[in-house]
Amino acid sequence: MTEDALAARVMDLNQRAWRLIQADRTGSRPHADLRREAAELQDELNAVDLSELSEDARRRLQKLLGEAKTECRYILSDGKGPTSLRAAN
Amino acid sequence: MPRVHSEQPRARKPGHPRQAQDGKPHTLDHLQRLAGNAAVTALIEERLKVQRWGAIAPPVAAPAAAAVAPPTLKQGDTGPEVESLQKKLNELGAALTEDGNFGWRTKAAVTSLQSDVGVKVSGTVDADTWTAITTAKAGSLAAVGLGRQERWKTWIPWAGLSRQQRQDWTALGWNAATWRSKTPPTASSKRFRVLTDAERAAAVRLGYTPASWDARRDVTAANAAAAYAEEEARAKKKAGKKAGKSVLPAGWIGSLHARSILDSQFGGYTKITLPKMEVLTASEMAKKYDGFYGAGSYATDGPLEGFNKDGVNYLNIESQSVDTEVHEMLHAQAHADWKAFAKENSTHVNEGATELLTHDAVSAHGFTPSTSYADQDSLVEAMNRQSSFEQMKKALFKGGADVTKYKADVAAGLKTGKTWAVFQGHYDHGRFAAAIACLK
Numbered sequence: 001m002t003e004d005a006l007a008a009r010v011m012d013l014n015q016r017a018w019r020l021i022q023a024d025r026t027g028s029r030p031h032a033d034l035r036r037e038a039a040e041l042q043d044e045l046n047a048v049d050l051s052e053l054s055e056d057a058r059r060r061l062q063k064l065l066g067e068a069k070t071e072c073r074y075i076l077s078d079g080k081g082p083t084s085l086r087a088a089n
Numbered sequence: 090m091p092r093v094h095s096e097q098p099r100a101r102k103p104g105h106p107r108q109a110q111d112g113k114p115h116t117l118d119h120l121q122r123l124a125g126n127a128a129v130t131a132l133i134e135e136r137l138k139v140q141r142w143g144a145i146a147p148p149v150a151a152p153a154a155a156a157v158a159p160p161t162l163k164q165g166d167t168g169p170e171v172e173s174l175q176k177k178l179n180e181l182g183a184a185l186t187e188d189g190n191f192g193w194r195t196k197a198a199v200t201s202l203q204s205d206v207g208v209k210v211s212g213t214v215d216a217d218t219w220t221a222i223t224t225a226k227a228g229s230l231a232a233v234g235l236g237r238q239e240r241w242k243t244w245i246p247w248a249g250l251s252r253q254q255r256q257d258w259t260a261l262g263w264n265a266a267t268w269r270s271k272t273p274p275t276a277s278s279k280r281f282r283v284l285t286d287a288e289r290a291a292a293v294r295l296g297y298t299p300a301s302w303d304a305r306r307d308v309t310a311a312n313a314a315a316a317y318a319e320e321e322a323r324a325k326k327k328a329g330k331k332a333g334k335s336v337l338p339a340g341w342i343g344s345l346h347a348r349s350i351l352d353s354q355f356g357g358y359t360k361i362t363l364p365k366m367e368v369l370t371a372s373e374m375a376k377k378y379d380g381f382y383g384a385g386s387y388a389t390d391g392p393l394e395g396f397n398k399d400g401v402n403y404l405n406i407e408s409q410s411v412d413t414e415v416h417e418m419l420h421a422q423a424h425a426d427w428k429a430f431a432k433e434n435s436t437h438v439n440e441g442a443t444e445l446l447t448h449d450a451v452s453a454h455g456f457t458p459s460t461s462y463a464d465q466d467s468l469v470e471a472m473n474r475q476s477s478f479e480q481m482k483k484a485l486f487k488g489g490a491d492v493t494k495y496k497a498d499v500a501a502g503l504k505t506g507k508t509w510a511v512f513q514g515h516y517d518h519g520r521f522a523a524a525i526a527c528l529k
Contacts, residue, residue, distance in 0.1 A: 011519030015435055046389060062392065063461070069390035073382050081381040081398070086436045088397030089364075089420035 003057055006050070010061045013045055017068035021087045024075050031078075038075040045069050162214040166191040174214060177222050178202070253455075257291035282356065289353030290453055297349070341406075342456065343368075347414040351422065354450040358486035364421040365401040366414060374405045410459030416447045426488030430496060435517040438472070441465030442481055445473075464521040471525040475502025502528050 001009070020038055023029040045068050050058045067084040074083040160170050172189035178198045179187065196212040202225070203210045208217040247255065247265045262274025281302040284292065292302055342350065344366050351361045369377065375387040381398065395404040395417070402417050420443055423431075431439035440462045448458040448466075460466065473481055476498030484495040500509050507527040515524035 008519060015518060018435060060461075063394050066390060066393040070393060070396050073386065073390065077382065082378065082396040082403070083398075085395045085397055085402060085417065085420070086432075086440075088400075089402070089417065089423075 003053055006048075006053065007057070007061060010048060010064050013041065013048070014064040014068045016041055017045075017071040018086075020075060021071040021083070024079070025087070034075050035078075038072040042069065042072040042076070045072065159216060159219040160214075161216075162191055164191050164196045164212060171195070174222070254295065257295050260287050260291035261295075281352070286353070286357055289356060293349045293353040294454055341368075342412055342414055342451065344414055344418070347412075347418045350415060350450050350454050351418060354453060355422070355446070355482070355486060358482060359422055359424075361418075361422060364418060366417065367401060367403050368406045368414075369403055371405060371407045374403065377403060410461065411456060412447050412451045412458055415451055416443055416461075419443050419446050419450075423485050424488030424492075426492045427485045430484075430492050434513065437462075437465045437516050437519075437521075438469060441467075441469030442485055445469055445478070446482065446485070449478075464519070468516055468521050468524055471528050472499045472502075475499045475528055499528070504529055 016037075020034055020041065024031070024034050045065055048065060050061055050065070053061065067086060070082065070084045071087060074081055074087070162171055162174055167190050169189060171191045172187050174191075175187045175189070175195060178195070199214055199218065200210050200212045202221060203212075203218055208221055209215075214222070247268045250258065258268065267274060279288075281289065281292070281297075284302075344363060348361055348363050355361065371392060374393060375391065378387040378391070378393070378396065379385065387393070392407070393405060395402060395413075397403070404413055404417065420439075423439070423443070428439065431442060441464075444460070444462045444466050451458045469481070476495050480491065480495050480498060483491040503509065503512060504527060512524055512527040515521070515527065
């Protein structure tokens, strides 16, 4: 996968996590659905491999991956753990 | 036998002359007719002494200075004694309005002098303080607290300051002549929050915090970093075990410094608050994250740049930039209306705008900003070309109609056939170039 394609993929996953955390915050969707989707998204996020990227690109995408992973964990912990900076601020 | 009137003193309202036995008021003319000019003159002199010292003057024959106790003056007092105090303090180097009102500025000048001369710092002018005031000479060490004491202890000639320092002191009202004569300008006696934006920026560049400025404690540029570190260490100590233990690396802008910078740059738009932040090493981040989510969680999810728990921002010092705290602190100042608009579907507009403000603030204070959101920056810069950076600032800090106007400005800048939904759809999914291409 090219760097651009990988960046687009990470951006898409990040956007999905953001939607989940927004839905969790507003209570607009059943929590059970959000938990299931968060678990699926978590698997997809964990499958992303950034090791082939340049240091700059890896650092930039790792930030987006980290945000998304933290948001999935937050939903899976039923809101008991930490969340991302963007979700809180 | 003449009748003796034993007149008991009675309270009376100020400004209402006491009635004489004949029912006429005691005017000076009336007294002059009864007692003659010399007696009236003596009475007036006695009254002035009473006003000056707040006590009955001793007999004329006694040496007045030795026998008359000086008045104790404190904040809230008014009158000629206070005016006299202010005049004396100004002669020593203060910049007070001689209005006879003992306000916070006069108190600040008094406490500065007390601190310098080693008498008990109370802000109240007692006998020891009077002695210090009357024996100090203008520009002497005893008087320096009235201006910017630390700087004057290690006084540098105007020409010896760097160009930037001269510009900053000039922005605060100094010039070569007043610097040489150690005559503080009016800005020296203002509270930090009422300084103009330019004055605040200059003060912060020179190393002041809002607190140190208001306390009239000079923090020179040379030791500003140490002073901020000291303040932050004190804040951490006060916070107890909850605070992070990490020492900020050289050049890092800590929370207090970040607040000073934001205060100076954006204090005119909103009141800058200090959100809770902890700066952690990577191992501390891992320990804390695993403590919440279980062992191994951080190894899977990290390295993280930060996370938030119960209102505290935990920042990973090993994957952050010098201005991270400024950036994160800015997020905390954003108006709810702005957040609703800028985080509608993704956070790209919010991050881009926040980073542009971070750049604006830290570069104005001599730091080289980092770039973590280059694409988002470009997006918001393109939006600002349809509106303005100024309108974006108003929208972010003030919300309401300013958000509506900002969005309307940008929407009006969309090319024919492009809708907001199309524009937003691009940037929400990270297609920044396509989003920017929607704009004129």
